Amino acid sequence: MSIALGKYAAVVLGSYAAAILLLMGLVGFSLWRDARMRRALEAVEARQRKTDG
Template sequence: MMPDLGKYAEAVLSSYAVSLALLIVLVWLSLRRSAKVRKQLEDVEQKARKHG
């Protein structure tokens, strides 16, 4: 199923690999940031409930 990339196969495949790695890192960073912000929001809401 792999198309014949000829002499450019290494460049094309490495570009795909780098792009995929960057996407994975961006998703991971986004999920990590989301968890941190969610925790901060819960803390703020909890403090607001205590102080009325």
């Protein structure tokens, strides 16, 4: 399937590229934040286990 974009090809393809990059950035940020929060939670739980004895 081929779509003829004519003179708008650069704008449309640029928009698709920008959207894909933004989505990849959001996914990457979410994964990074999840890992950071998981490490922080593990540290807090380890501290609690230490004090609870």
